[in-house]
Amino acid sequence: MIEVLLLLLSVPIGLGAGLYFAALVPEDGLRHQAGVVVAGLSEASPALAGLAVLGVGLQGSQVGALACGWALLLVPRLVRSVERALAEVDPGLQARAEALGATPWEALRTLVLPAAAPRLTGLAVRDVARTLGELAPLLVISAAGLALLQTHAWVAGAAVAWVVAANVLATLLEAPR
């Protein structure tokens, strides 16, 4: 039951988290940094997700491994996609709406989101498709016992740290000056 819920709720959780981190959180706060970390995992390898599934003990259940891997891969990608789609909308739109009396959520819902919707839809569909494609190796890894990748576990751990660090750095470099 939990697995099915996880499969169904990953998309709204990813989109909701992306909206929260990208539009409703001050850019210099700790919550924004948390968003950068989550979005930074959007390029994490399915091998890492397979290792994590193995590590949390879900390798025995195909549906459990599928749901956990699906959520681990998809949620960060959706967070990153929402950020990218909102970044392409005129940044003054929200500020002007708020100056005219709209609340941040009203401005986001009625102006920014409709403007970003086409790009956001495209990115979200691509994320879902890519994640579907990567579920096959993840299932194989998590179900196969992964005797081989266990010897690479330290490297995989370092890769998690590297993926997060590189993406945080990339986000900082991409920020407008």
Place this chain on the structure above:
Amino acid sequence: MAAPLPALPDPDRLPRRILGLCAALSLAVPVLLVAGVLAVVPTSSGGLGPALRGTLWGSLVALAWAVPVGLLLAPLLNRAERPVLRGLLRTLWDLPTVAIAVVVGRLQDPGTLAIGAIGLVVLPHVALGAARALERTPRGSFRAATALGMSRRRFARRIGVPRVRGAMTAAILSGWARGVGEAVITWSILGSGALSGQLVARPQQSGQAALVLLAVALGVPLLTHRLART
């Protein structure tokens, strides 16, 4: 003295709370990833040095060919609408590495070809990221600089490259990050017959599922591209 006015209810409270809950749930992703990998670490034995060296070496050599090719492709993507080239790179971006690795693994000399496989993962990151960086350069600045007598080379050195350096570095770093992550699985599949043997031994369970999922991964972006054009 007048009593203080009651605080107005915040109309954003409910949506903010719902989205905040989603954000809190999304934080479980890094926690689960780190916890899961850490749970596997104690059972690992040896092989750290060669594996680390192999991963770094493989990703660096892959970068050595993928970065120049990606940077050469970026202006082509930027200069004109090239939907086919862009679509090809996006499809390559979305391909699971394991698919590339399995195809490469059928060829001879998989050790060397693994670098090609990792490079194929890195290439679209660099090309599309650098093209995005170039798109951000104001087109008017080139015309203004040349009108004032600046040569193309001087414009590139003094204005063009400094403007896009950060974003291009970010694109290369992002590509390398994925290359390092994917190197683990690519080496594992190509470096030993264990995992690929299981893939071959259980075609009903894994092979057919992989084909269906791969077809979805390839078909949906193409469909999205067509829909976006109509």
